[in-house]
Amino acid sequence: MAEKQVPTILSRQIVAKSRLLRIEALELKFSNGVRRQYERMPGSGRGAVLVVPMLDDDTMLLIREYAAGLHNYQLGFPKGLVDPGETPEQAANRELKEEVGYGVGELKELKQVTVASSFMDSNMHLFVGRHLYPEKLEGDEPEPLEVVPWKLSQLDELLVQPDFTEARSIAAVLLLRRWLDHEGWPT
Numbered sequence: 001m002a003e004k005q006v007p008t009i010l011s012r013q014i015v016a017k018s019r020l021l022r023i024e025a026l027e028l029k030f031s032n033g034v035r036r037q038y039e040r041m042p043g044s045g046r047g048a049v050l051v052v053p054m055l056d057d058d059t060m061l062l063i064r065e066y067a068a069g070l071h072n073y074q075l076g077f078p079k080g081l082v083d084p085g086e087t088p089e090q091a092a093n094r095e096l097k098e099e100v101g102y103g104v105g106e107l108k109e110l111k112q113v114t115v116a117s118s119f120m121d122s123n124m125h126l127f128v129g130r131h132l133y134p135e136k137l138e139g140d141e142p143e144p145l146e147v148v149p150w151k152l153s154q155l156d157e158l159l160v161q162p163d164f165t166e167a168r169s170i171a172a173v174l175l176l177r178r179w180l181d182h183e184g185w186p187t
Contacts, residue, residue, distance in 0.1 A: 005031045015039065043121040049092040050079040051107075052172050053100055054130040055149060060176075061100050064146040064163070075148060075161060076169040079124075088125040096129065098139030100147050105131025110175040113168065126172045128179070152180070 007028040016023040026038045053061045060077075067074040078099035082091040093104050110126045150158055155177055158164055 007031070007036075010035070039119065041120045043123065044081070046082045046084065047088060048079060048081050048122065048124045049088050049095060050077050050124055050126050050168050050172055051092045051096055051104070052077050052110075052126075052128045052176050053096055053102060053104065053132055054128060055102075055132060057130075058152050059149050060152065061102075062148040062150055062158075062164075062169075063099055064148055065099075065141065066143070067166070070165075073163065074166055075158075075164040076166045077172055079168070089127075092125070092127045092129065094137060095139075096132075097135050097137040099141070099145055101134060101136040102132040103135040104129035105133065108179070110172065110179055113171055115168065124168060126168070126175060128172075128176055 007030045009026055010029055011027040013025050014022055015025045021041050024040055024042050026040060027035065028038060029035050055061055062075050063078055064073050064075050066072075078095045080091065080095040080098075082088055083094070086094070088109075089107050092107055096102050096104050107127045107129045110128055113124050113126060114120075115122045115124065155173055158173065159170065164170070
């Protein structure tokens, strides 16, 4: 299949800005001559991480934390931005220490994913980690997070939990299952 030529950006302008995000209007010209305006949220360029921490070979750790977008508490995995100067692996280890009170001895990247790529420039590294050891760092959470152990043998039950709806966490579970079925940790 022939590779399509990306549209030419004729102009860009910041149309809204807050503490958390910017909205940029792009005037585009497509290869067939059509012009169109799109709006997008450009990312910070730093990326983000999400980690499935494995307490043992059959137990992963989830967190229950407040989700402002939904105004309720949701189950998910530790996640956060990559700080300046950090690698994604270092950020994953830091987030685990901040959110579940464990460091990680071994990380495996499952995949890099994007979120809402039609209007958002975001990149997230999904990891699975094992050989956890107790170590706590102070994070930026406004309240202590509830750590919820979950057995791998109950993944199907997790996928239908009404408070487990965040797409990146669901993707991580499905990628973890596929990876464990096809490769898994070396013995």
